Amino acid sequence: METTTTHLPKITCPADLRLLTSEQLAELATEIRAFIVNTVDETGGHLGSNLGVVELTMALHIVFDSPHDIILWDTGHQAYVHKMLTGRTQQFATLRQPDGLSGYPSRTESAHDWIENSHASTALGYAHGLATSQQAAGNERRRVIAVVGDGSLTGGMAFEGLNNIGHSGCDVTIVLNDNGRSYAPTVSRLSESLLRVRMDPRYVRTDNQLRKALKNIPWVGDLAGRTLGATKAAVREMVESSTLFDELGISYFGPFDGHDLPKLEKVLRRVADLEGPCLVHVLTQKGRGYAPAENDPVKNMHDTSYAKPGSYTEAFTNALIKEAEARPELVAITAAMPDSTGLLPFAERFGERCFDVGIAEQHAVTAAAGMAMGGLRPVVAVYSTFLTRAIDQVNLDVGLHGQPVVFCLDRAGITGDDGPSHHGVLDMILLTKVPNMVVLAPSSYQELQQMLHDALEITTGPVAIRWPKTAAKSVTEDQVGCGLRGRKVRAGSDVCLLAVGKMLESAEKAAELLAADGVSPTVWDVRCVKPLDPEMLADAAAHKVVVTIEDGWCEGGAGSAMAHQLAHCGGKGHTPAIRILGVPNAYIPHGKPDQILADCGLDATGIATTAREALAP
Numbered sequence: 001m002e003t004t005t006t007h008l009p010k011i012t013c014p015a016d017l018r019l020l021t022s023e024q025l026a027e028l029a030t031e032i033r034a035f036i037v038n039t040v041d042e043t044g045g046h047l048g049s050n051l052g053v054v055e056l057t058m059a060l061h062i063v064f065d066s067p068h069d070i071i072l073w074d075t076g077h078q079a080y081v082h083k084m085l086t087g088r089t090q091q092f093a094t095l096r097q098p099d100g101l102s103g104y105p106s107r108t109e110s111a112h113d114w115i116e117n118s119h120a121s122t123a124l125g126y127a128h129g130l131a132t133s134q135q136a137a138g139n140e141r142r143r144v145i146a147v148v149g150d151g152s153l154t155g156g157m158a159f160e161g162l163n164n165i166g167h168s169g170c171d172v173t174i175v176l177n178d179n180g181r182s183y184a185p186t187v188s189r190l191s192e193s194l195l196r197v198r199m200d201p202r203y204v205r206t207d208n209q210l211r212k213a214l215k216n217i218p219w220v221g222d223l224a225g226r227t228l229g230a231t232k233a234a235v236r237e238m239v240e241s242s243t244l245f246d247e248l249g250i251s252y253f254g255p256f257d258g259h260d261l262p263k264l265e266k267v268l269r270r271v272a273d274l275e276g277p278c279l280v281h282v283l284t285q286k287g288r289g290y291a292p293a294e295n296d297p298v299k300n301m302h303d304t305s306y307a308k309p310g311s312y313t314e315a316f317t318n319a320l321i322k323e324a325e326a327r328p329e330l331v332a333i334t335a336a337m338p339d340s341t342g343l344l345p346f347a348e349r350f351g352e353r354c355f356d357v358g359i360a361e362q363h364a365v366t367a368a369a370g371m372a373m374g375g376l377r378p379v380v381a382v383y384s385t386f387l388t389r390a391i392d393q394v395n396l397d398v399g400l401h402g403q404p405v406v407f408c409l410d411r412a413g414i415t416g417d418d419g420p421s422h423h424g425v426l427d428m429i430l431l432t433k434v435p436n437m438v439v440l441a442p443s444s445y446q447e448l449q450q451m452l453h454d455a456l457e458i459t460t461g462p463v464a465i466r467w468p469k470t471a472a473k474s475v476t477e478d479q480v481g482c483g484l485r486g487r488k489v490r491a492g493s494d495v496c497l498l499a500v501g502k503m504l505e506s507a508e509k510a511a512e513l514l515a516a517d518g519v520s521p522t523v524w525d526v527r528c529v530k531p532l533d534p535e536m537l538a539d540a541a542a543h544k545v546v547v548t549i550e551d552g553w554c555e556g557g558a559g560s561a562m563a564h565q566l567a568h569c570g571g572k573g574h575t576p577a578i579r580i581l582g583v584p585n586a587y588i589p590h591g592k593p594d595q596i597l598a599d600c601g602l603d604a605t606g607i608a609t610t611a612r613e614a615l616a617p
Contacts, residue, residue, distance in 0.1 A: 383409070
């Protein structure tokens with residue numbers, strides 16, 4: 001996407017925007033869109049969401065005085081334009097690169113970034129707290145502005161925040177960025193009422209065109225027919241002629257065209273002087289100004305990640321369809337990410353058996369428990385980092401009731417470019433503490449498929465299968481385990497390497513390095529993190545040294561559990577020296593996954609070095 005950049009290089013802070021004429025601001029908006037497309041094409045990242053908020057972000061920074069006025073983004077992936085207008089355009093070539101700009105707001109980058117959020121539905125809670133603190137301190141009046149998408153309002157925290165903001169009467173301006181989508185089209189029964197508020201004829205015509213286009217697309221069109229009219233956006237039932245906001249004590253204004261910059265400026269200036277909470281309802285188009293994004297019916301090129309051939313996600317997709325063909329009771333649930341978790345092909349085949357509940361992980365888990373109680377076999381497909389938002393429901397709603405829900409966790413372990421909020425490093429620590437939970441970790445494409453089959457054979461309680469974002473190794477049938485047993489990959493006598501999931505490949509390479517030094521290594525593919533295979537542990541206990549290897553936080557994780565059991569199963573009084581390798585208990589910045597793992601000592605060299613040091617006298 002080509003355009004000249006006349007104005008953008010001159011924007012070093014929000015105040016520079018106020019020096020431009022209306023015509024120049026329109027030209028700047030075009031430059032920003034072209035710049036985002038070109039940057040994301042090189043670095044990867046979130047595209048559609050940022051293209052949709054260009055004029056809105058400009059208006060916010062023209063009217064409000066950031067960082068004196070506090071602008072909060074929910075979620076943070078729509079903050080690229082905000083970063084550019086606050087002096088970071090020259091650094092955008094480093095977006096999501098090691099030691100470069102974060103793909104989300106970052107307090108270490110700029111005083112304009114108040115929260116480092118990349119999980120949805122949180123900004124209203126922050127806004128309530130910040131506004132309360134300002135009032136308590138008696139400081140000079142600072143407006144708190146929370147930019148919230150309609151998809152974010154599918155999350156329960158958002159409703160809780162609305163309730164408390166309205167009840168407190170605090171000075172918060174809520175900007176509802178309504179594009180009818182979260183990642184994919186926003187799915188919720190809460191759609192009908194916002195549709196009633198959308199009285200602008202231009203919007204009605206666009207909506208009708210979208211409906212006609214979607215009808216021609218397999219599954220997406222079917223979903224649109226069932227949900228776009230009745231379940232299109234999360235807030236919609238709340239705003240029956242906007243009265244619910246008023247009843248909550250929040251003054252409602254809108255809807256307004258989110259791409260009409262002069263109009264947005266005028267509206268925001270008016271509400272800026274109001275006392276108490278208010279909500280400005282803005283209609284935007286995700287992916288605006290870039291034809292490939294505008295014409296993407298699934299997620300308007302929300303980001304640039306797709307299930308790649310040979311990935312674990314693809315293995316899950318194929319396995320799920322195969323299992324569904326044999327199990328009519330199998331259903332799939334996702335939280336606003338049917339594409340990224342690999343469910344779209346399943347939904348095309350089994351549309352009535354696929355449920356997208358919106359950005360509502362807690363509800364997804366408890367709903368899955370209810371489905372299981374009623375005789376269905378629910379498979380919950382979600383990112384590892386997002387499941388941790390619902391750990392209470394996993395523990396008490398699924399685990400306590402012994403329901404056979406299968407949790408399929410994509411992006412487990414170190415994920416890389418999206419930074420600390422997206423690394424899936426907590427799932428093994430948390431899930432292994434849920435009584436009767438089975439936790440599986442595949443090391444290959446074929447292992448994942450076997451594990452899904454085995455998980456669906458278990459009816460006594462929940463099962464979790466976790467896999468990484470990186471490519472899946474392809475293996476032959478004799479290299480695939482089964483059930484809840486580990487798989488012995490290599491036999492030795494000196495050191496035993498117990499590798500979890502994708503770490504098996506590094507363990508095998510480390511074994512080669514050790515063997516070249518005259519050390520005799522054993523390698524196990526742990527496969528089943530909970531319960532641990534007694535035969536595997538007994539074999540490991542016979543070695544001088546045991547090294548456990550995992551790509552999650554090592555304190556309290558899989559290695560800790562293995563070390564605990566090994567301490568009690570050593571034969572004839574022998575207990576091996578045990579070393580636990582994993583990710584340190586820290587918030588790890590974005591970077592390339594392989595380099596991050598190497599820095600943590602989780603590559604072949606690091607594993608071999610740990611084993612040698614433990615073997616030394």
